Amino acid sequence: MTLAVGEAQSLAAAALASSNTRADIAASVAEALVAAEIDGQGGHGLARVPSYAAQARSGKVDGHAEPVFEQAAPAVIRVDAAHGFAYPAFDRLVADLPVLARTTGIAIATVFRSHHFGQAGRHAERLAEQGFAGFAFTNSPGAIAPWGGQRGLFGTNPIAFAAPRRNAPPLVIDLALSIGARGKIMAAQRTGEAIPEGWALDAEGNPTTDPFAALPGTMLPIGGAKGAALA
């Protein structure tokens, strides 16, 4: 099935809007999910619509939340997402951060009490499209043990950055610090396939290729102790 970008956005927005989410917020979320899909990051794309919608219906995410922006310092914006979706906050930040940075030279924003961060590289890319070096980081659920440990304590915390280029789209780097993506382990559970060696330890700290044993265990970071230190 082929969908035009606008159609895909409309469908996703309609699904959210009918799930207790305000229309403009649904449109912002839909745009972000379709952008991820276009970038080939399906795990942050349209596959999220059902879970986002269910969470809005159940009230786990507040589909009507109004993010509160505070100018915490001349170069710092602090955003309380008020348990709502994160994307409306990002939409405003990619407009407001460049205004600050043009004055102060560097600027930072923190977003808290928000829902899913989405595709980290896209946030950085939107800053780079305006001529800035952009960085984006988030915390994420515990999945990687401290080096030598057995319990996932650190997230697969993504590192994303983007830099403008002359006569070309921005260079965008976006990676998780685990060797394998958590989403791929979940996919392997569905297909019943084994995961590659070296990706994960089970709950007892033994190497495993069984996706069902891997998920309650811990994921291995890139670069051994170095990756665990970065996470």
Add this chain to the structure above:
Amino acid sequence: MTLAVGEAQSLAAAALASSNTRADIAASVAEALVAAEIDGQGGHGLARVPSYAAQARSGKVDGHAEPVFEQAAPAVIRVDAAHGFAYPAFDRLVADLPVLARTTGIAIATVFRSHHFGQAGRHAERLAEQGFAGFAFTNSPGAIAPWGGQRGLFGTNPIAFAAPRRNAPPLVIDLALSIGARGKIMAAQRTGEAIPEGWALDAEGNPTTDPFAALPGTMLPIGGAKGAALA
């Protein structure tokens, strides 16, 4: 042989001062090298004194250079190290950056035309000792090929950061993005030992454990393509 910290600093400073380096600059450099030695980072420690001194004598580094500090924006300091040692610039930046950051919320400094960056974690740590989250990055000689390539193009570019802790010294993370340290390959050349598998490719792109073949080749990054992307 055991040296008191002050003795080690005095010896290193004297060696530099007798090698065409101004006394206060020599003292700053000596303090940084001894701090690295204390931290167990011998590669950035006293072993550097002979090469630093030789470079000051030959004029490769200007032992009398006066760094020029420019307030490029309210949160940005730009330092022209004027081909001198980098440490005097850092000494002033770890004092000046917190002053800016207290006002603007975040601040950054760039240093250019400088000599060796030294121990990256120490620069970040000195900011954390004042209650700030500190980051330190530098470029470094080409050593890591873009993923799939054979020619070292990226540096082993260190990533260092430090965070204050309550009732404890700062947490400091400082790592290079190569699996093995370049200094260890140089050490293996001196001892004639093989280097571990997986550290490096030779100039033809083949895996090698021969330190003499590795150095003109390329070093392998942590996390494969991910580490190369970070470098």
